[in-house]
Amino acid sequence: MAPPAAIEVEAVTDTTGVTLPNPLAAPLKSNEIYGRRRKTDKKQWGVAAPSNSAHFRHGSCDHKPKAKRWDNYLSHEATIRKGNSLKEAAKYLATPGIISLGGGLPSSEYFPFEELSVKVPSAGHFSEAETKDSGVVLTAGKHDLAEEKSIFDIATAFNYGQGSGAAQLVRWVTEHTELVHDPPYQDWRCTLSIGSTSALDMSFRLLSRPGDVVLSEEYTFSAAVETALPLGLRVVGVPIDTEGLLPDEMDSILTNWDVNARGCRKPHLLYTVPTGQNPTGATQSAERRAAIYRVCQKHNVIIIEDEPYYFLQMNPYTGPDAPAVPPPTSHADFLHRLVPSYLSMDVDGRVMRLDSFSKVISPGSRVGWVTASEQLVERYQKHADVSTQGPAGPSQLILFKLLDEHWGHAGYLDWLIHIRMEYTRRRDVILAACETHLPKSIVSWKPPSAGMFHWLKIEFKKHPEYPAKDIETLEDQIFMRNIEHGALLMKGSWFYADGNEKHDTLFFRATYAAAPADRIDEAIKRFGEAIREEFGLVGKE
Amino acid sequence: MAPPAAIEVEAVTDTTGVTLPNPLAAPLKSNEIYGRRRKTDKKQWGVAAPSNSAHFRHGSCDHKPKAKRWDNYLSHEATIRKGNSLKEAAKYLATPGIISLGGGLPSSEYFPFEELSVKVPSAGHFSEAETKDSGVVLTAGKHDLAEEKSIFDIATAFNYGQGSGAAQLVRWVTEHTELVHDPPYQDWRCTLSIGSTSALDMSFRLLSRPGDVVLSEEYTFSAAVETALPLGLRVVGVPIDTEGLLPDEMDSILTNWDVNARGCRKPHLLYTVPTGQNPTGATQSAERRAAIYRVCQKHNVIIIEDEPYYFLQMNPYTGPDAPAVPPPTSHADFLHRLVPSYLSMDVDGRVMRLDSFSKVISPGSRVGWVTASEQLVERYQKHADVSTQGPAGPSQLILFKLLDEHWGHAGYLDWLIHIRMEYTRRRDVILAACETHLPKSIVSWKPPSAGMFHWLKIEFKKHPEYPAKDIETLEDQIFMRNIEHGALLMKGSWFYADGNEKHDTLFFRATYAAAPADRIDEAIKRFGEAIREEFGLVGKE
The missing domain is CATH 3.90.1150.10 (Aspartate Aminotransferase, domain 1)
Structure with a gap:
C-alpha cells in the first residue's frame, strides 16, 4: 500500500472567543499516524485477540488529568457484571509450545468463503459514476494474516471476536478520534459498537436505574425516547432555541429539582445530539457547548453525546442569490471549520460520545464506536461480550480494507469533504x-x-x-x-x-x-x- | 440461477417409540419450496421494508392449535415497550405518487460500495482446496434490485433495515425451519437475530424479572450464566446424566419449589442446549426431550432451546477398530438421522428456539434467528428495533447470495452433510x-x-x-x-x-x-x- 497523502495541518487561531482544547493545536499529519504506529504485536491481530485502544494513541497523555470515577452512577447490572471465567484460560495461551483444546472456536477450514471483495471509489473520485468506471477492487483473502499479505483476513474477521471489536479497526477509530477530538484527559478509550442505536441502549443500561430522568432537547430523536421508556426512565425536555439546548434552562431545572415533587433523584444524564439535531436540525455553537458543559460540571451530569451527523456539517448558507462558500481548502481547514465536540472539551471524562459510520459510510454496516473513560468503556465491553458481541466480521473487514488500507486517514477526510x-x-x-x-x-x-x-x-x-x-x-x-x-x-x-x-x-x-x-x-x-x-x-x- | 437439485424426501417410520410430530411426514422437496414461493410482492424487498415470516411458509397451518399466550411471563420492559411512532408515517408511503421527505435515511448515492463479491464453494466441492481451485464468485451490485438483476443488493442491504432483518433472508430461514422442524402449532414466526449470544440476552430481558430463577443443566454454557446474573437472575442446575438433563429431577425441583425458602417465584424458564451440550457434549434423545417437554407442560415452563450445534450431529461412533458408519445417503436420510428438536414437538408454542449460523457457516457473520410464537417474536422485534436492529447488511447479503441464490436449500443440506x-x-x-x-x-x-x-x-x-x-x-x-x-x-x-x-x-x-x-x-x-x-x-x- 502506498502511504496516504499528508494532511496539511497548521496551528490555528481560536476564533470562538472561548477557551477550548484545540484538536489541531499539536500539528498531526495523517501519514505521521502511520509513521508513528507502534511496532506491531502480531498477537493482537489474531482470532478473538484482546485489543486496547490505549495502545493505538500517539500523543502523550501523561500530562492530562485522569477521568472522574462514576461508581455512583453505574447501574446495578453494570456493577455486578463479572468477566468471562473462560478468559482466565486465555492467559495460558501465551505459554510457549502449548496446544489448546480449550476455546470452542470453529476452525476457519469450515467457513465457506475464500475471498471477499468490494469495489470502492479511489480517493478524490467519489461519485457513483466515477466509482463504477474507475473504482478500485479491494480483496481480502481467507488466510492473508498467516500468509503475511495483510493484518486482517476472513479467517480472523469471520470467526468469533471480542466485544471491543477487532484491534485492526479499533486502532483506526482511535487514531481518527485523536486526530479530530484529541480528548483532554488521560484515560480515554474507544470501543466499537454495533451502531449508535445499540450504543444508546447499552449506555442507558450502564448508567441508569428505573425511575431516573434523562434530560434532552424538548424535541428529540424519538427512538431515544422509545429506548428509554421501557427501561423505566423518563425523558424531561429542556427548552431550546435555534442553537439547540439552553444551558440556563438546564441549570434552572437541575438547581430547582425537587426530589419529592418529581418522585426521583436529580438527573445525572444528558442525552444530546449537538450537531444537526434530529428533528430540529439545530447545531450548538462552540460557546453553547462550553456553557452546557459547565452546567454539567456544576451538577455532575454525564453527557451522552450522540453524533451521527457530526461530519454532515455544511458550508454556511449564503442565501439564494449570493455566491456559494468555497469548499474547504485543506484537511486542516476542513477540521478547523467543524464545531468542537464535547469530547474535545471533556477535561473530566464525563462524555460518552457515540460515533457512527451510518450517515457517512452506510447504515447497514452496523458499525460505530464509543469514546469514554476507561472505566465506562471497560463496563461497556463486558456487556457487549454477553450481548451484542463486536460488530459483524464482514462489516469490520470491509471498513478496514477501505479506511485503513485503501483511503487512509487523509483519504477518509477527502471523502468527508465530499459528503459535506x-x-x-x-x-x-x-x-x-x-x-x-x-x-x-x-x-x-x-x-x-x-x-x-x-x-x-x-x-x-x-x-x-x-x-x-x-x-x-x-x-x-x-x-x-x-x-x-x-x-x-x-x-x-x-x-x-x-x-x-x-x-x-x-x-x-x-x-x-x-x-x-x-x-x-x-x-x-x-x-x-x-x-x-x-x-x-x-x-x- | 438454475433451480437447486431436488431434496428426495420419503415418508419415514418413527423408530423412537414415542409419538412426535414428524417433520418429514409431509414430503417436501427443496425445489418445491421455490416452486411454491408466493407471487412476489416487490415492496417487501425494498429499503427498510417490513417483513413477516408468516408470508413465507408453505404448508397450511390452519388445522394446528394456536400458541398459548405468555402475558404473565413478559417482563415489565417488554410489556410497556411501544412501537416506533414514526412508523405511523410509513402507512402513507403507499399513497400513489407521494413524495416522502419523511424518513431520515441516507441516499445510497453516498455508500462508497459499487460491488460486493464472495468466492464460495460449489455445492458438493466443499473443501478449502476445492474452493480455492473451483470456487464460484457471487457478486452483488449496488442497484441490482432496481435493475431487476436480483431481489437484494447493496443499496438495500447497506441501508437501514428492520429489527426483523431483511425479508430476503427471513424468507430463507423460515423455509429452512419449516423443512427441518415443521412446528406443530399455527402461529409460529421466525425473526433474525444478531447471533444467539444477543438472542439469549434479549430472551432473558423479554421473559424474566430480577429475582427469577432459570433452570439449566448443572454444567452449562458459562456465558449464559454470565448473561443471566447481572439481570438479577439466578441459575439453578438440574442434575444430568450422559443424555443431559433429567426430567424427573426437574419435575421434582418444580413440584417441591418452596417460594419462601427459595425467596422467589417458581421458575418458568428452562435454558437448555439439547444437542452436543456445552460443556458436557451430551445430546438428549428424542424420548428424553419428549419427557422434558411434558414436565414443562405440567409446570407451564417456557423452553429456551439454544441449538448452535444442532447440525453438528455426527455419525455414531463404532469404536477404534470397527468400520465407520457411511454418510447419509440422501437429504431425507440426513434429516431423519437428526434428533427431533423441541420446536418440532412444540404443540403449545412454549419453545423459543435460538438458531445460529456461527458453527455451520461462520461466527463472525453475527446472524442467527429466533423461532417462537407470534406474540414473543413481535415483542422481540420491537426490542431489536431500539437496540441491536437487524443483522449487519453485508452479512445478510453474503448469506442470501450463498444460501438462496447459489446453494439453495438442497445445496445447504449438502454442506451440512459435509460438516457432519x-x-x-x-x-x-x-x-x-x-x-x-x-x-x-x-x-x-x-x-x-x-x-x-x-x-x-x-x-x-x-x-x-x-x-x-x-x-x-x-x-x-x-x-x-x-x-x-x-x-x-x-x-x-x-x-x-x-x-x-x-x-x-x-x-x-x-x-x-x-x-x-x-x-x-x-x-x-x-x-x-x-x-x-x-x-x-x-x-x-
Missing part, C-alpha cells in the same frame, strides 16, 4: 424550494448548518380554526392535507421528549437527505399548497 | 487419542454424538492427596500440571450453573473443533502424562 459538499448542495435545494413555495407569514425556518433535517415552524395561531381546534388537531389536519397533496413530512409532535407535557409550538420536519433535487422541490411545492389551503390563503397572496 | 462428516472425523481423532493415551482407571468418557466438546470425567477420589485437598484444589493442580506439559483443557468448574452449590464431580472439557488431528493427538498425550503424574501412575502401569 453534497449535503450543502442538497440543503441549498430545499432552502431554495422553501423560499419559492412557502408562505412566509405562516412558515418560518432557520437554515440548518448540519445534518439531514429542515425544521419548519408553523404559525398555528393564524389558522382560521384556532383556537376552536387544539394544536394536535390542527397538526394532524395539516399532515393529512399534505398527504392529499402528495407529500409526506413528519409531525413535530412525534418528537416530543415528553409526550405528557403541554406544547405551544407546531413544527414539521423535512429531510433533504434522500430524494433527488427535483422531487424535493416538488414536495415542498405541494406542502406550500397544503399550507395555503389550510390557512385560507388560496387566491389571497 | 468432518466433525465425525475430528471426533473420532480425539476418541482414538483418548483410547491410546489416557489411563482408564482415572479418566472416563462417553463418545459425544454431537457438537464440539469431549467431556472427560476424572476419578478425583483416587488422587493421592484426596481428601487432604479439596476438589477445587485438585482440579486446579491438574489444570496447571497439564499446562506444564504443554496442553490446555478447560476446567469443569468454570461451567457450574450455580457456583455456590457444592459439587462432587470433576471434569475437563476438550474441544476437537479447532486443532489439526496431529495436534489433538499430541495434546491428549500430554494430558495423559499430566494425569499420570498427578495420580502417581508414572511407571506403575
